[in-house]
Amino acid sequence: MSSTTRRNVTNFQLDRRNFMRGAGVVMGLPWLEAMMSSTSFAAAPTAAVPTRMAFVFFANGAIMKDWTVKGEGKDFELSKTLSSLAPVKDDCLFLSGLTHDKARANGDGGGDHARNSASFLTASQPRKTGGADIQVGISVDQVAAQKIGTQTHLPSLEIGIEGGRQAGVCDSGYSCAYQSNIAWRSPNQPVAKEINPKLAFERLFGMSLTDVKKSQDRDFYRTSILDAVSEDASKLSGRLGKTDRQKLDEYFTSVREIEQRIGRAAPQKRQLPPEFEIPQGVPADVDAHIPLMYDILTLAFQTDSTRVATFMLANGGSNRTYSHLNVKGAHHQLSHHRDEADKVADLQKIDQYLAKEFARFVQKLKTIPEGEGTLLDHSMILYGSGISDANRHRHEDLPIVIAGKASGKLQTGRHLVYEKETPMANLYLSMLDRMGTPIDAFGDSTGRLTNL
Numbered sequence: 147m148s149s150t151t152r153r154n155v156t157n158f159q160l161d162r163r164n165f166m167r168g169a170g171v172v173m174g175l176p177w178l179e180a181m182m183s184s185t186s187f188a189a190a191p192t193a194a195v196p197t198r199m200a201f202v203f204f205a206n207g208a209i210m211k212d213w214t215v216k217g218e219g220k221d222f223e224l225s226k227t228l229s230s231l232a233p234v235k236d237d238c239l240f241l242s243g244l245t246h247d248k249a250r251a252n253g254d255g256g257g258d259h260a261r262n263s264a265s266f267l268t269a270s271q272p273r274k275t276g277g278a279d280i281q282v283g284i285s286v287d288q289v290a291a292q293k294i295g296t297q298t299h300l301p302s303l304e305i306g307i308e309g310g311r312q313a314g315v316c317d318s319g320y321s322c323a324y325q326s327n328i329a330w331r332s333p334n335q336p337v338a339k340e341i342n343p344k345l346a347f348e349r350l351f352g353m354s355l356t357d358v359k360k361s362q363d364r365d366f367y368r369t370s371i372l373d374a375v376s377e378d379a380s381k382l383s384g385r386l387g388k389t390d391r392q393k394l395d396e397y398f399t400s401v402r403e404i405e406q407r408i409g410r411a412a413p414q415k416r417q418l419p420p421e422f423e424i425p426q427g428v429p430a431d432v433d434a435h436i437p438l439m440y441d442i443l444t445l446a447f448q449t450d451s452t453r454v455a456t457f458m459l460a461n462g463g464s465n466r467t468y469s470h471l472n473v474k475g476a477h478h479q480l481s482h483h484r485d486e487a488d489k490v491a492d493l494q495k496i497d498q499y500l501a502k503e504f505a506r507f508v509q510k511l512k513t514i515p516e517g518e519g520t521l522l523d524h525s526m527i528l529y530g531s532g533i534s535d536a537n538r539h540r541h542e543d544l545p546i547v548i549a550g551k552a553s554g555k556l557q558t559g560r561h562l563v564y565e566k567e568t569p570m571a572n573l574y575l576s577m578l579d580r581m582g583t584p585i586d587a588f589g590d591s592t593g594r595l596t597n598l
C-alpha cells in the first residue's frame with residue numbers, strides 16, 4: 147500500500163458488519179480502509195476482506211463449437227461466444243470436460259431440462275414426480291450458506307429473471323419445482339428466487355414485513371432509500387478519510403442509479419396520483435432486467451450483505467424470446483435445431499448475448515476496489531449450464547467459466563481440460579474448500595479437482 151493511501155486512513159475504526167439505519171432500512175457498507183487498523187496493513191492486508199461465491203445459470207446449453215476455447219493452459223484463445231470476456235480473460239478460468247451425470251435419464255426417461263436445473267448445483271438425481279414428494283439434494287450454495295450465512299445480513303441471495311411454479315408438472319412428469327429452482331435448502335425444499343428488482347433491492351437493504359408501511363410512506367420511486375439513512379451517512383462520512391469518503395460517495399451514486407433504473411424499468415406508467423398504490427412487477431424488457439439484477443448482485447457483494455448467491459438467467463427449458471437480438475423463434479425450440487444453420491446461428495446469438503451480459507458484470511466487479519485488490523479478486527463466480535448440446539440433450543463437457551481469484555485461491559487466466567466424465571461435483575468440493583466451508587463429499591463427487 148502506498149504512503150499516499152496510508153495518509154488517508156484515520157484513527158477511526160469501523161467494523162465490516164456496521165450498518166447505516168433509518169426508516170426501516172438497514173444499509174450495508176462497501177469495504178473501506180477504516181475497516182482495518184493502521185498496524186494491520188503490513189501483517190494481513192486482506193484480513194478483513196471475505197471471499198464470495200455465486201452461481202449464474204443459463205438454460206438450454208450452448209452451441210459448443212462456438213463456445214469452446216482453443217488451446218490449453220495459459221496458451222488459449224477465446225471463442226466467438228466468449229469473446230466479450232477478453233478484457234477479463236486473465237481473471238477467469240475456462241473449464242472443459244466436466245459432467246453432470248445426474249442430469250441424465252439414468253432410467254427415468256424424458257425430462258432433461260428439469261433434471262438440468264435440478265441437478266445443476268445439487269449433483270443429485272431428482273425424483274421423477276409431479277407431486278409433493280419432490281427430492282433431489284441440498285445445493286452447493288446452501289452448504290456454504292449454512293456454514294457462513296450467520297456472518298452476513300442475508301445467509302444467501304437467490305435472484306432470477308423468469309417466474310416459476312413450485313407445484314404441478316412441467317417437463318415429462320417432473321415437478322415444476324425442478325425447472326424453477328437451482329438452490330435447494332434441503333432435498334425437498336427449494337429456495338425460491340426473487341425476480342422483481344424492487345423486492346430484491348429492498349430485501350438487500352433490510353426491508354421486512356413489518357417495514358411495508360414505512361416503505362409505502364417513503365414511496366420507493368419518489369424518495370431514495372439513501373434519504374432514509376442520510377443522518378447515519380452524514381455522521382459516518384465526517385469521520386472518514388478522504389479516500390473512504392470518495393468510495394462512499396461512489397457507492398451512494400451506484401445505489402441511487404439502480405433505484406432510478408428500477409423505476410424506469412417497472413412496467414407501469416410513472417405519472418400516478420399520490421394515493422395510487424404502485425403495483426409490483428418485473429421489467430418487460432429482458433435487456434433491462436438482466437443487467438439490473440446483476441447490479442443488485444454486485445451491491446450484495448460490495449456491501450457484504452451476503453457472500454453466497456445464485457442467479458437464474460432463465461428456468462430450465464426456458465422458451466423465452468429474444469426479439470431485441472433479431473432472433474426468430476423461442477429459446478427452447480431453437481435449442482432443438484437439428485443442425486439447421488439458421489437456427490444454430492440464432493441460438494449462438496443468444497449464447498453470445500448472455501455471455502456479454504456476464505462479462506459486463508465481471509468487469510464491473512473488477513472496477514470496485516477492495517482491500518489491496520478488487521471485488522472480483524475476492525469473488526468466485528461460476529457461469530454455466532447443466533446441458534452442453536441441448537439438441538441432443540448432452541450433459542458432458544459442460545460450458546463452464548469461473549470468474550474471480552477467490553482471494554488468491556484460484557490461478558486464473560487458463561483453460562483447464564479435465565478427463566472425460568469428471569463430475570461437476572468435484573469442482574463444487576473445491577469451491578467449498580476455497581470458501582472455508584469444506585465437506586468430505588458432495589452429490590456424485592469422486593474427489594476434488596486438481597490444478598485450480
